[in-house]
Amino acid sequence: MKSTPEKLPVLALWSDVLRQMIRHRAELFSISLPLLSLITIFIAAHKLYPYSDDSVTEGILVLAVMLLFIVLTVLAAVRCHNLFIRGPDTLQNLGLFRSIGTEESYALNFVLVGFCASMVGMIFSIPLFISGTALTKLFAVESSDVLPPMYFGSQALILYVGTRYSLLLPAVATGNKRMGLGLAWRMSAGNSLSLFVAVNSVPLLVHVLCTFIPDNHLVLKVVQMILHGGAAFWGVAVLSVSYHYLSAALPTDKPA
Numbered sequence: 300m301k302s303t304p305e306k307l308p309v310l311a312l313w314s315d316v317l318r319q320m321i322r323h324r325a326e327l328f329s330i331s332l333p334l335l336s337l338i339t340i341f342i343a344a345h346k347l348y349p350y351s352d353d354s355v356t357e358g359i360l361v362l363a364v365m366l367l368f369i370v371l372t373v374l375a376a377v378r379c380h381n382l383f384i385r386g387p388d389t390l391q392n393l394g395l396f397r398s399i400g401t402e403e404s405y406a407l408n409f410v411l412v413g414f415c416a417s418m419v420g421m422i423f424s425i426p427l428f429i430s431g432t433a434l435t436k437l438f439a440v441e442s443s444d445v446l447p448p449m450y451f452g453s454q455a456l457i458l459y460v461g462t463r464y465s466l467l468l469p470a471v472a473t474g475n476k477r478m479g480l481g482l483a484w485r486m487s488a489g490n491s492l493s494l495f496v497a498v499n500s501v502p503l504l505v506h507v508l509c510t511f512i513p514d515n516h517l518v519l520k521v522v523q524m525i526l527h528g529g530a531a532f533w534g535v536a537v538l539s540v541s542y543h544y545l546s547a548a549l550p551t552d553k554p555a
Contacts, residue, residue, distance in 0.1 A: 307493040307541060316536045319383060326387050330378045331528060333371045337364070338528075342520050373406045374398070376535055380472035383539035401472050408471045412464045415480060420457030427453060462495050463487045469542040486545045494545075498537050505530035 320327060341364050377399050381389040389399070431449045466486050470478035487494050509523045 307490040307497060307544060309493050309497045312497055312537065312540055312544065316383070316533070316540055319540075320533075320536060323382055323387055326382055326390055327379070327532065330375050330382070330390075331532065334368070334375055334528065335525075337368060337371060338524050339521060342524065343517060369406075373402050373409075375532075376468075377402050377405050377472045379532060379535045380469040380539045383536050384469060384473050384543050399472075401474055405468065405471050408467055411480070412461060412467060416457050416461035416464055419460045420453055423456055424449075424453035458499060459491070459495055462498050463491055465498075465538060466494075466542050466545065469539045470546075486542075490545065494541055497541055498534055501537075502530040502534045 378390055381399060427449050463484050464480050466483040467478050467480060470483070505526050509526055512519055512523055512526075514520050514523060
């Protein structure tokens with residue numbers, strides 16, 4: 300077994316993902332259709348009927364939509380991972396809502412990855428903010444000049460840790476039961492920054508771009524939704540291909 304994987308070729312990886320997205324555009328549309336329909340209907344209904352006399356009923360409806368959104372998101376993510384790692388044959392005869400079989404484990408591990416990344420970020424962020432507060436008092440510096448960079452630094456740290464741990468997700472989605480957080484972390488050793496850039500650059504860029512798009516019109520809200528959704532699918536696809544590439548250094552843990 301190789302001790303260190305080859306460097307992750309970010310540009311070549313992006314090019315491969317783009318080619319696969321174009322080649323599998325029909326499958327991607329099928330995967331995203333339930334989510335697109337749900338979000339479009341919800342946005343349109345909220346715009347057309349913004350107020351309700353029954354806040355309890357409205358709250359229950361919003362909760363139901365959120366739960367359905369989570370279920371459809373997990374279904375879409377698992378299918379997307381399988382599409383880019385195992386090929387389109389794994390999605391044949393599934394229909395819109397039929398499970399592949401790894402969705403429950405995927406959802407639990409997604410929560411685990413987020414929790415662990417947040418805990419690591421919190422551990423390092425607390426002394427960072429304490430030292431920042433001390434600096435503002437010692438040197439009479441405005442807290443508005445010190446705390447925001449520290450906040451963004453802590454968020455970047457959480458995203459960095461989460462990205463490395465998230466290599467567990469495509470493994471779980473494709474039925475690889477040997478993967479764990481420790482192995483996911485070791486798999487990205489030597490490629491952590493490349494993985495961070497590869498997975499997060501486009502979604503972050505789209506997020507910044509969407510802040511400049513007004514959301515006071517239904518069409519603009521749908522445009523934002525499509526951009527965010529496309530960026531999310533891109534991130535899942537890049538993570539899948541990155542896992543497939545890096546797992547070559549771990550022959551006993553190749554995707555199923």
